[in-house]
């Protein structure tokens with residue numbers, strides 16, 4: 547019996563060593579993307595009368611989990627002249643159901659309920675989208691780009707950091723290849739601090755790492771309220787407020803994360819969200835998005 551226990555322990559340790567060696571490059575890569583978090587004044591540069599006049603959310607698919615409702619959200623920033631910028635693309639209905647089955651296995655909960663892909667939801671307004679960005683290149687944020695491009699005649703500008711464009715691991719290569727072979731025309735911009743584009747005044751983005759090497763935070767003011775889009779640094783707002791890290795199996799084996807940077811970002815986002823004029827928006831947290839003050843996209847107003 548003792549021999550068996552020693553044998554099983556040895557096998558487990560050997561497996562752990564093999565996994566560590568295999569995953570080491572991905573962990574090293576995501577740690578290289580860590581940045582120091584700036585003070586809140588970094589967002590002052592985004593305040594401009596030319597900035598977006600509306601920000602909508604689209605719930606492309608949702609899934610009831612034991613203690614929250616997970617959504618695959620898309621955010622649409624709109625300027626006074628009708629131009630729009632799309633943040634993330636969700637998934638097609640079929641892919642959302644398939645993705646939901648894996649979530650069901652891992653976390654429990656109900657079946658995923660798709661509400662349409664981003665092209666069907668935007669309808670003819672899809673032509674107004676002249677810029678696109680991604681919080682990161684995981685498939686649940688990028689797969690919808692295919693159907694988006696099939697339904698638009700324009701070639702929207704893709705705003706991303708060079709790290710998002712080039713630093714990939716086994717979880718982002720599929721999303722990156724979908725984006726790279728799409729109708730989006732890449733504009734890689736790299737500057738320290740928050741990056742802006744003259745084409746989309748008031749919208750800023752910066753690489754933050756933590757979840758993936760290319761994880762990027764987007765932010766914009768709507769009047770006196772600053773909206774900060776934190777992507778998948780956490781899966782819910784509660785994880786920010788309660789400073790709750792993701793499960794070790796997730797962060798070390800399934801999705802190699804920089805857990806130290808994620809902890810720094812949770813603290814920073816918690817401090818930001820506690821300010822009256824700042825709202826942090828978590829991509830997958832439907833309940834929080836519905837309470838964020840952003841309007842749900844229901845078509846042209």
Ligand SMILES: [Zn+2]
Pocket residue numbers: 684686687778829830
């Ligand atoms: Zn995600």
